[in-house]
Amino acid sequence: MPLKFETDDSKKCYETLRADLANIVQETEYDELYGHKLTPDAQFYNEGVVDNLIYKFCKANQFELEGSKSQLVKTLKWRKEFRPLHAAFSETHDSMLNDVCAITVDEKNDANQKVISWNLYGLLVKHKEVFEDTDKFLRFRIGLMERGLQLLDFESEDNHLMTQVHDYDNVSMWKLDPGIKKCSKAIIEVFQDFYPETLFSKFFVNVPYIMSWLYEIVKRFVSEDTRKKFIVLSDGKQMKEYLKFPPKEYGGQATLESSKLKKVTPNAYVAHLLTLEDEKTTV
Ligand code: HEM
The missing domain is CATH 3.40.525.10 (CRAL-TRIO lipid binding domain)
Known part of the structure; x- marks a missing residue:
């Protein structure tokens, strides 16, 4: 989806946050959002998806950089701790x-x-x-x-x-x-x-x-x-x-x-992360 910006400042907010993403992932030690890998690799990364995810954080914060970054950082930290993908695909409810x-x-x-x-x-x-x-x-x-x-x-x-x-x-x-x-x-x-x-x-x-x-x-x-x-x-x-x-x-x-969907199959990156988690817990 083409990203839409009403002002140059909005575009700047997005571009700055987008450029900072690798640092944010490094700082939080967490490289996943809604099941998608945030930093490039040859196997799982999809640049267009990541662009759109970062845009959402900017839009939700009216393209104000500090708020957008803070929400993104908190979200990644929360995901690392809460393990929402585990709740979705590996737990019995x-x-x-x-x-x-x-x-x-x-x-x-x-x-x-x-x-x-x-x-x-x-x-x-x-x-x-x-x-x-x-x-x-x-x-x-x-x-x-x-x-x-x-x-x-x-x-x-x-x-x-x-x-x-x-x-x-x-x-x-x-x-x-x-x-x-x-x-x-x-x-x-x-x-x-x-x-x-x-x-x-x-x-x-x-x-x-x-x-x-x-x-x-x-x-x-x-x-x-x-x-x-x-x-x-x-x-x-x-x-x-x-x-x-x-x-x-x-x-x-x-x-x-x-x-009703009987089952939702996780994408390849999610399946990969869940396998890594399983391996960690069985070691
Ligand atoms: C949110 C349960 C009655 C309005 C929620 C949520 C739960 C819940 C678990 C959290 C959000 C979610 O799951 O998506 C219940 C139960 C009810 C009840 C068990 C009674 C048996 C009502 C009634 C109304 C209402 C009668 C009136 C319309 C709302 C609203 C939200 C909400 C406005 C916020 C949704 C959001 O921010 O996404 N409810 N609710 N609830 N409920 Fe109820």
């Missing part, structure tokens, strides 16, 4: 969470609505125990995010962002459950800090009018820029006004169950 969350890919959908993550959290109303251990939930949710990112094409204009759906069918709460609050807050922060410019839009569907108070609370944790990407719908079927090919439950033809 709660089967209940695996059942209610899924990823679909449909090339026929419009730009940046091709890869969608579905979070049917409403089905967990009677299983609040899955939110008791924040770290466990975080590793699951970040794992899902990383699997979705593997399906994006950061060089393209029409598939470099993800769409996400939260379905709150059956939810009726008079106060915010502390476990849910802790998990939501933790994930919102991680997404905001370490996944800049990865979201196209986020739908909250089957939200009954009486639950609007919860939206008012949760959205306070979220930045203004992210909030602009939110769409709240009282009926899931309304999704067909926004999405060309939604699942049957949301106004389309094929059921969500039949559209």
Whole structure:
């Protein structure tokens, strides 16, 4: 995707950060972002992808150099520590969470609505125990995010962002459950800090009018820029006004169950990193 700059200063911010990348990788001792190698080699490196990833950090920081660099450094340090690729591809998660969350890919959908993550959290109303251990939930949710990112094409204009759906069918709460609050807050922060410019839009569907108070609370944790990407719908079927090919439950033809990806295969670099990790732990 051709990188667009409105001012010379914006371009300068990007070029400076891009030129500093090898140093940043050396300082953080971490050479991976969203499954892609950041510094050149003969096997895994894709320059165009890396250009676009660095651009995202600049854009999210309004092309202000210090902020962009600081966010990138923090992201790489966090990835080194948290091991999100491990969470995505090498860990076993709660089967209940695996059942209610899924990823679909449909090339026929419009730009940046091709890869969608579905979070049917409403089905967990009677299983609040899955939110008791924040770290466990975080590793699951970040794992899902990383699997979705593997399906994006950061060089393209029409598939470099993800769409996400939260379905709150059956939810009726008079106060915010502390476990849910802790998990939501933790994930919102991680997404905001370490996944800049990865979201196209986020739908909250089957939200009954009486639950609007919860939206008012949760959205306070979220930045203004992210909030602009939110769409709240009282009926899931309304999704067909926004999405060309939604699942049957949301106004389309094929059921969500039949559209779910059974498995996401990691790219060659991710597979390589995971093998190295395995070797380290078995030595
Ligand atoms: C975010 C769970 C009810 C609005 C989240 C997140 C979780 C979650 C885990 C973290 C972000 C993510 O996973 O993508 C739940 C559960 C609910 C519930 C279990 C009840 C059973 C609601 C309701 C609303 C709401 C009724 C009203 C629309 C939001 C908003 C975010 C959020 C605005 C921020 C999303 C973001 O920044 O990406 N919720 N939620 N939630 N939820 Fe809920």
